[in-house]
Amino acid sequence: MLFYPHLANSLHSVVKWKKNINYKYMVEEKFVRPSWDEYFMKIREAVSLRATCGRGRAGCVITKDNHILSTGYVGAPSGLPDCDEAGHLITKSTVENDDSGEFHDHCVRTLHAEQNAIAYGARKGVSLEGASIYISMEPCPVCARLIIAAGIKRVVCEKKYPTAGYSREMLDKAGIDFTVLTDRVQEYEKE
Ligand SMILES: [Zn+2]
């Protein structure tokens, strides 16, 4: 039998090449695109890096038809000093619609991410009617009311918030589609 080493070698490389191809296309390069919810949540994460209150650096993205209408993060209204430069401005308050009467520290120097994003829409004349809002955690009652008043129709939260029961109740009554993407619970802010 004739033996052609160069042929054997190239046959060997063809087998190797085929293996590589399979590996490349079936394992390594199988690319899964993020869902729209994952996509906007990733953007929300980036937005939150600009937040200026260390008690909760949250961010928010408002979208419609899979395009961004507005973004916002925890921070003082523009032109006013923020917590990172002036320190927190703490008041004591009870949790809304909670019978325990317990007082909690609350920083009032900043607006919440949702409030800043909704206000930016107002400033630029962008209607948020029928929009979706992507937020770090279940909203506080003030933000929940603003979301309803702005005509936003879908709320997507990354995490749960321990005292968000009343907000959920209001959003539910207003017929707003409400989703929390993970089972993680946002810790109480430092008190
Ligand atoms: Zn603060």
Ligand SMILES: [Zn+2]
């Ligand atoms: Zn809020």
